[in-house]
Amino acid sequence: MITIYDIARVTGYSPTTVSKVFNNYSDVSAKTRGKILDTAKEMGYMPNSHARTLMTKKSWTIGILFNESSGVGIRHPFFGGVLDSVKKTAEAEGYDLMFISDNIGGKTASYLEHCRFRSVDGVIVMLADRGDEGLQNLLKSDIPCVLLDFDDERPGCVSSDSIDGCYLALKHLHDLGHRRIAHISGGGDTFVGQQRRLGYEQGLRRLGLAADERLIVPGGPFFSVEGGRQAMLELLDLPQPPTAVLAAGDNLALGAIRALEERNLEAPRDMSIVGFDDIEAASLVRPALTTIRQDVGHMGARAARMLIGAIESEDMPPAAVLPVELIVRESCRRL
Helix, strand or coil: CHHHHHHHHHCCCHHHHHHHHHHHCCCCCCCHHHHHHHHHHHHHHCHHHHHHHHHHCCCCCCEEECCCCHHHHHHCEEEHHHHHHHHHHHHCCCCEEEEECCCEEECCCCCHHHHHHHCCEEEEEEECCCCHHHHHHHHHHCEEEECCCCCCCCCEEECEEEHHHHHHHHHHHHCCCCCCCEEEEECCCHHHHHHHHHHHHHHHCCCCCCCCHHEEEEEEHHHHHHHHHHHHHHHCCCCCCCCCECCCHHHHHHHHHHHHHCCCCCCCCEEEEEEEEECHEEEEEEEECCCEEEEEHHHHHHHHHHHHHHHHCCCCCCCEEECCCCEEECCCCCC
């Protein structure tokens, strides 16, 4: 069995330095760290997790909490991409992931109790429900928590810039000559839904366009294709339908395109449509969807690094709002 003493002998460094590398101490140079890790890999060294836990007083485990009851969110491609990035970043720093629920061994338990029972070092929360009492109790505890798409003024939050993203989308449509632009919203139950509606309203004002409440139609709280379909049908039934639509999510936009097809209409000939997220399907449908791209890799990595920094320094970084990008494809046309 390979030990740190064997690695120390081969590399020429002390056992203390080797131990520091495996326990992520910051006072080891990148060159030294690289040589020790490369040698350990070549020798087939596997750190003893129990010994590491005893030494560092950490479990080296990060909890992942989805507290959205519908189950729709966790299947959304956006969250899959974020979770994959969290996993890669955490594992590179020596952490494992564990899903946190309100159940332990078949018995009901709070999120906080589950975290205590599993001794997680910190938690990344996705699809946070502000009204969830169990979540609030967890946030008030001494366990570091980073939240995705939550109140962007709270330390430890990571979100994309929905306000700027909506403006970029509206400006693109405005530059194409559209003036009657509708919004299929994600509802007011989520931070993202609220922010994108706010971004739509502020964007209209910046462009000097009049607001019309009839052009704001909720697509449901879960950003679903069916929600987008129903919302578009409602917009098409207006006495004066819009010429363009900004959807709060790509699934909503795809549902809107489906509704057009049901009415023997099509995008962009009869309606220009812009989505938000840039999920994989956005580039595969026809017409390919113009959308606002969120960098899921950046978001997941940023959340993981933020949490690990808080775990290791006990100092939670301020909120991070990440930039977005307009991706122009085929679903919009000039009037």
